[in-house]
Amino acid sequence: MDAATAILLTIVTAATPLLLAALGELVTERSGVLNLGVEGMMVMGAVAGFGAGLLSGNPYLGILAAILAGMAMALLFGFLTLTLVTNQVATGLSLTLLGLGLSGLLGESFVGEPGVRLPKWLGIDILIPVSFILVAAVSYVLFRTKIGLVIRAVGDSHASAHALGYRVILVRYACVLFGGACSGLAGGYLSLAYTPQWVENMTAGRGWIALALVVFSSWLPWRVVVGAYLFGAVYILAYTVQTFALGIPSQLLLSLPYIATILALVLISASQRLTRSNAPACLGQPFVPDR
Amino acid sequence: MTDNGGKNHLLEALHIVKTFGSLRANDDVSLFVRPSEIHALLGENGAGKSTLVKIIYGALQPTAGELRWHGAPVTIASPAAARKLGIGMVFQHFSLFEALSVAENIALALPGAFDIAALSQKISRISKEYGLPLEPSAIVGDLSVGERQRIEIIRCLLQEPKLLIMDEPTAVLTPQEADQLFLVLERLAKEGCSILYISHRLEEVKRLCQSATILRQGKVVACVDPRQETAASLARLMVGGDIHVVRAKAKSQSGKPRLVLDKVALKQDGPFGVSLRDISLAVAGGEVVAIAGVAGNGQSELFDAISGEKLLAREEALVIDGKPCGRRGITERRKMGAAFVPEERLGHGAVPAFRLSENVILTRYASDKNLTKSGTIGRDAALGVSERVIKSFDVRKGKPDPEARALSGGNLQKFVVGRELDRNPAVLIVNQPTWGVDAGAAATIRQALVDLARGGAAVLVISQDLDEIFEIADRIAVISRGQLSEAYPASDLTAEKIGLLMAGEHEVKEERHAARA
Numbered sequence: 001m002d003a004a005t006a007i008l009l010t011i012v013t014a015a016t017p018l019l020l021a022a023l024g025e026l027v028t029e030r031s032g033v034l035n036l037g038v039e040g041m042m043v044m045g046a047v048a049g050f051g052a053g054l055l056s057g058n059p060y061l062g063i064l065a066a067i068l069a070g071m072a073m074a075l076l077f078g079f080l081t082l083t084l085v086t087n088q089v090a091t092g093l094s095l096t097l098l099g100l101g102l103s104g105l106l107g108e109s110f111v112g113e114p115g116v117r118l119p120k121w122l123g124i125d126i127l128i129p130v131s132f133i134l135v136a137a138v139s140y141v142l143f144r145t146k147i148g149l150v151i152r153a154v155g156d157s158h159a160s161a162h163a164l165g166y167r168v169i170l171v172r173y174a175c176v177l178f179g180g181a182c183s184g185l186a187g188g189y190l191s192l193a194y195t196p197q198w199v200e201n202m203t204a205g206r207g208w209i210a211l212a213l214v215v216f217s218s219w220l221p222w223r224v225v226v227g228a229y230l231f232g233a234v235y236i237l238a239y240t241v242q243t244f245a246l247g248i249p250s251q252l253l254l255s256l257p258y259i260a261t262i263l264a265l266v267l268i269s270a271s272q273r274l275t276r277s278n279a280p281a282c283l284g285q286p287f288v289p290d291r
Numbered sequence: 292m293t294d295n296g297g298k299n300h301l302l303e304a305l306h307i308v309k310t311f312g313s314l315r316a317n318d319d320v321s322l323f324v325r326p327s328e329i330h331a332l333l334g335e336n337g338a339g340k341s342t343l344v345k346i347i348y349g350a351l352q353p354t355a356g357e358l359r360w361h362g363a364p365v366t367i368a369s370p371a372a373a374r375k376l377g378i379g380m381v382f383q384h385f386s387l388f389e390a391l392s393v394a395e396n397i398a399l400a401l402p403g404a405f406d407i408a409a410l411s412q413k414i415s416r417i418s419k420e421y422g423l424p425l426e427p428s429a430i431v432g433d434l435s436v437g438e439r440q441r442i443e444i445i446r447c448l449l450q451e452p453k454l455l456i457m458d459e460p461t462a463v464l465t466p467q468e469a470d471q472l473f474l475v476l477e478r479l480a481k482e483g484c485s486i487l488y489i490s491h492r493l494e495e496v497k498r499l500c501q502s503a504t505i506l507r508q509g510k511v512v513a514c515v516d517p518r519q520e521t522a523a524s525l526a527r528l529m530v531g532g533d534i535h536v537v538r539a540k541a542k543s544q545s546g547k548p549r550l551v552l553d554k555v556a557l558k559q560d561g562p563f564g565v566s567l568r569d570i571s572l573a574v575a576g577g578e579v580v581a582i583a584g585v586a587g588n589g590q591s592e593l594f595d596a597i598s599g600e601k602l603l604a605r606e607e608a609l610v611i612d613g614k615p616c617g618r619r620g621i622t623e624r625r626k627m628g629a630a631f632v633p634e635e636r637l638g639h640g641a642v643p644a645f646r647l648s649e650n651v652i653l654t655r656y657a658s659d660k661n662l663t664k665s666g667t668i669g670r671d672a673a674l675g676v677s678e679r680v681i682k683s684f685d686v687r688k689g690k691p692d693p694e695a696r697a698l699s700g701g702n703l704q705k706f707v708v709g710r711e712l713d714r715n716p717a718v719l720i721v722n723q724p725t726w727g728v729d730a731g732a733a734a735t736i737r738q739a740l741v742d743l744a745r746g747g748a749a750v751l752v753i754s755q756d757l758d759e760i761f762e763i764a765d766r767i768a769v770i771s772r773g774q775l776s777e778a779y780p781a782s783d784l785t786a787e788k789i790g791l792l793m794a795g796e797h798e799v800k801e802e803r804h805a806a807r808a
Contacts, residue, residue: 145405146398146404146405149395149398149399150399152388152391153388153391153395153399156388156389156390156391157386157387157388159386160385160386160387160388161388161399163350163370163382163386164370164371164386164399164400165349165369165370165371165374166399278390280390281389281390
């Protein structure tokens, strides 16, 4: 394996959790729900995946547990925002806080334990091809099938969708759960493949970057790939430059991905064409059906 | 004329009751629709028409009562169930998805699989067959109101309905578009599709419908053949008293011009806007001048130019009471005595989530000293104004100082117009004063506009409703493709003449003049 391939592979590895989480959130947002709890769902996925893998010795069971943990968090979010109609922004933020705290508590005994590692497949993590299959599938479903059309319709005008007889809340639950599953999977990838161990708060803000990526992609699945790999590259750049000891403070280098996020969002909002075209019109708006 | 055995009816709604809390929106309402007839459902806003059709369309469940379809009792649990039976509905506020294409919008209403290419062909075929031009791949957000309605109609037609419910379909259409719609509806009825036609435009109902059920305050007050009635007798049934006819006009004395537009020009804003070209007009104190025209010919641009939402290039292009103010903002113009009522009452004319008294402050904080004192809001003064407006315009509301969005369209429009009239402005510009407003409220608003003018103010009304224009205007100008015709005395004009001007006749004439010169 030459150096270029090695670097590319590290970039891909760093980008995959971002890609998975952003893809899930993209589907959630396409249905009109803003779930700011990606970070919380991810970190719960990481701890559950690590724990299940450690206790059973089977990394695939770990991945399953990670997905289920993300979905459990998403279900809680869905129940609060869709059934009880709480504010989506505040609920999403508390979901993140809850996930960070709860995962720290659950993972206390896992700290320092050597975890199990997800086996590689032809030298790459199996979740990397899976992430691409997911992107293709989401893109196909969203734009080529009736289910996807209904999801976009619900996100564009829940009142109209309701008037046509679609079950807005049900569609949104499904999309929120899909988002949770993807975030959980992204977390599981971190603790079972990226760095197979458990460290408290190991998602380190990736959930937030995933959220920004959705806006960056202007809600189009294939653009999420571009965004995720760009950010993966920035991550790797930050770590690589550190090793050269150029006298740049490491804190500054490590904050590069976040600075890049802000820059990307500023550039995107400067172009009305990019932001307006695909943003779901009902994003973040609660829906209460008629009496 | 009403029930005759039930066998001949396509749809029967028997003794329908629907309550919302303490409000009885429908109180023992019965409705009978025969096959192939166009049946009108008449009533003022809030009479319970929408509630009844929502029940028929399965969007609401009745508290009591029964629906029968072809004589057999049915429960319509959802809109999907209604569509399965063969009931289609075109909503007043379209249930369309702006970000999606025409074909995608229609696909959403159809059960089962999803083949955009085949569906697009089907749409093109139907749209040609019925004379409803529509491009399947167009994005709905880019389409005009009339085109959006066509989507809804074609969406219903694709399901080959037995009963088509139309909720105030012409409220948003130009006279020409409405005529075209009537042809489609008549043809559908001939082909065996019954139509339940909700409206409060009486002339339309007389022309189109074979029978009419009239609702008032949730109850059926009559079931008549509208062709045998006069507009006045229908109106009496609807309102429960005589409709106030705008008072015969006193001959307006020619006052001094209080609003003068001098060669107003404004470049179009965005790909769907209209550029204003060379618009000149003078409105004298004491007169009502109306601007007629088909929607989308520059009316909203002209309103923005006069109200100050868009500033003009030259200060002299707009003169209010002798003072040039083309470069001054809205607040400045209000301080000079001008008042503005935009077309869209909710969102533009009033903040939906604000109470009425707070909405009073929004347009009057600068011009009315009592409403704000050194930066703080005078709540009592605002409440006082709001109560005065509510009283003099008979604004009906649920609680003392409701949020603007809690009011029905007609009541909010009365409030928004009343709020400006209460200032006793020197110059008033109104865009579509009675759009979607019931007959009673419309009469109140029109009378108030005429009264204001007779009191010495200059009133400029932009409207698409020709009946309204002839009822109140002293002079009429026509806007077409961003250009304004000369303002002719109303008595010199007929609807036909205005139609020609709408089609841009004056432009042709002017071009000929130019060619000769």
